[in-house]
Amino acid sequence: MVNITVDGIGLQANKEATVLQVARENGIDIPTLCYNESLGPEGRCRLCMVEVSKGNRTRIVTSCLYPVEEGLQVRTETEKVLLIRRMVLELLLARCPDSEVIQAMAVKMGVEKPRFQLDEGNWKCILCGLCVKTCEEAVGVSAIGLSQRGSHKKVGTPFLEPTMVCIGCGACHFICPTGAIKMTEQDGIRRIWGRDFKLQACHVCGNFFAPEYQLEWMSKKAGVPLEFFQTCQNCRK
Ligand code: SF4
Ligand code: FES
Known part of the structure; x- marks a missing residue:
């Protein structure tokens, strides 16, 4: 087991786990689209970005792929994280304007109309595989x-x-x-x-x-x- 903090909460985590798994097990919400527990991480949608710090180093990472380690500090809703998440949602919305799931996520995240050109006739696929x-x-x-x-x-x-x-x-x-x-x-x-x-x-x-x-x-x-x-x-x- 390793000790980490997520949004300031101290947690014990299995050292094989990813940041997303630990957050979910502890009821901390990180939005995802391409993650499915039974199939493992894909790292394609980029919605699950979080900020991690270890020592003096802080980085933005995809939580579904990022493994926990002793002393890791994770922040799931910093200004930077929210900014990136909104940008990702804008891109996804521009790609899949017909997807009700993405539309609902966008509303929740305060994303209204994407600044990017809409992909016409692209149905609803984000190519997550x-x-x-x-x-x-x-x-x-x-x-x-x-x-x-x-x-x-x-x-x-x-x-x-x-x-x-x-x-x-x-x-x-x-x-x-x-x-x-x-x-x-x-x-x-x-x-x-x-x-x-x-x-x-x-x-x-x-x-x-x-x-x-x-x-x-x-x-x-x-x-x-x-x-x-x-x-x-x-x-x-
Ligand atoms: S149809 Fe597109 S969005 Fe749906 S599972 Fe397949 S690749 Fe992912
Ligand atoms: S859940 Fe899609 S990249 Fe992590």
Whole structure:
């Protein structure tokens, strides 16, 4: 364990932890977009900036990546930190003017209209890569990726066409911090990445709960009979 202070409060922290983790464990709010506890830090959104001091040295760092160390002093809301955070939010808002999540954050931080030119038609994506990482590492199918360069960079399926690699699980939609990945469900059909997936009705309660295609994929992968997967989580308890 190491001793640190966050906003003047003395805390004991696991020496493997990051500043963000310790702050969160102790109920200290640092805004984030690209951090997801189960996937680890990405360091892409730059919203989680804080000021750290050790000895005579003070620096602005990304708290999701910065490891704690003995004697570290962290300040989460100095004038400089707030200035940078507002600037980052302005940039994010200019990039994703349609994202309700970013709009709400901007209002909370007192950011009104970005001074930068709005990116038109850029939907809501901040290019954090969480969806791609989830699809590849947690689901294990790699149906989506980042393509093109510079300001044209975007997340999507190969050639932005519907792909049979996608199993329709919706993990990318659920993990996306800005609501950028559209998924709809109607009349037993889930639509995502340009494909329609027929949903399985639970054999016990009758509710639709997951795409048939996803359940077949899980059955094959696990070597478990399909019937096992045709009952929803609630009815399996
Ligand atoms: S779609 Fe969402 S999760 Fe994927 S890169 Fe964009 S903001 Fe991140
Ligand atoms: S949460 Fe740290 S950079 Fe996004």
